[in-house]
Amino acid sequence: MMQPKSRVKIVSTETLSNGWTKLSSYLLDYIDRKGATQRLKREVYHRTPAACILLYDPKRDLVVLVRQFRLAVHINGDPAWMIEVPAGLLDDDHPEQAIRREAMEETGYHLRDARFLFKCYTSPGAITEVVHFFVSLIDIADRVAEGGGLDEEHEDIEVLEVPLDEAAQMIENGEIFDAKTIMLLQWALLNRHKLR
Numbered sequence: 001m002m003q004p005k006s007r008v009k010i011v012s013t014e015t016l017s018n019g020w021t022k023l024s025s026y027l028l029d030y031i032d033r034k035g036a037t038q039r040l041k042r043e044v045y046h047r048t049p050a051a052c053i054l055l056y057d058p059k060r061d062l063v064v065l066v067r068q069f070r071l072a073v074h075i076n077g078d079p080a081w082m083i084e085v086p087a088g089l090l091d092d093d094h095p096e097q098a099i100r101r102e103a104m105e106e107t108g109y110h111l112r113d114a115r116f117l118f119k120c121y122t123s124p125g126a127i128t129e130v131v132h133f134f135v136s137l138i139d140i141a142d143r144v145a146e147g148g149g150l151d152e153e154h155e156d157i158e159v160l161e162v163p164l165d166e167a168a169q170m171i172e173n174g175e176i177f178d179a180k181t182i183m184l185l186q187w188a189l190l191n192r193h194k195l196r
């Protein structure tokens, strides 16, 4: 059901922090389902859009994943060299252009095709981030570079080629615990018969 924008009025905005990611505090008047106006205070992190991709090799029945250090995970006390699908910020590019660039920088794979699957909000309660999800069928011959990320941005990315069934096990045993990665691996498991 569509909800009218007129139920929400932004009363004031304050920038709490303006570093790598801007954090704003909003006061809004929100008309609830009973018609009563509630004045709410909400904080929003203005993360820019991103894209991620499942690289699946149908001949070898494997996926290409990347492993890198994630500070937020470390701060939470979880194992912080996270295994993920290749991903990156759009940096003002079209999502497909951006994911082709990120796949090359992070894994060294040149993509023949990149098929858009869906987009999703990763944390809509507080974060503006929208992630565009893609899939690409790859072959070992498409790996034309080392990958590993950009030295000038101090990216230190390990490239892993993992059989799809093993990757599925790694979700079950807790070795893979990144949301976008779990979503794409589950998509692969549901659609593998169409990809081979």
Ligand SMILES: Nc1nc2c(ncn2[C@@H]2O[C@H](COP(=O)(O)OP(=O)(O)O[C@H]3O[C@H](CO)[C@@H](O)[C@H](O)[C@@H]3O)[C@@H](O)[C@H]2O)c(=O)[nH]1
Residues within 6 Å of the ligand: 020, 021, 049, 050, 051, 052, 087, 088, 089, 102, 129, 131, 153, 154, 155, 178, 180
């Ligand atoms: N100076 C500075 N640089 C940063 C900061 N945070 C990230 N960077 C740099 O910004 C670049 C981001 O790399 P990308 O490959 O474009 O993005 P990503 O970190 O892989 O992001 C993807 O995964 C995230 C975690 O799941 C997602 O949050 C994000 O939306 C995207 O999907 C890296 O070079 C990283 O070092 C920061 O706070 N300060």
Ligand SMILES: [Mg+2]
Residues within 6 Å of the ligand: 086, 087, 088, 089, 102, 106
């Ligand atoms: Mg990345």
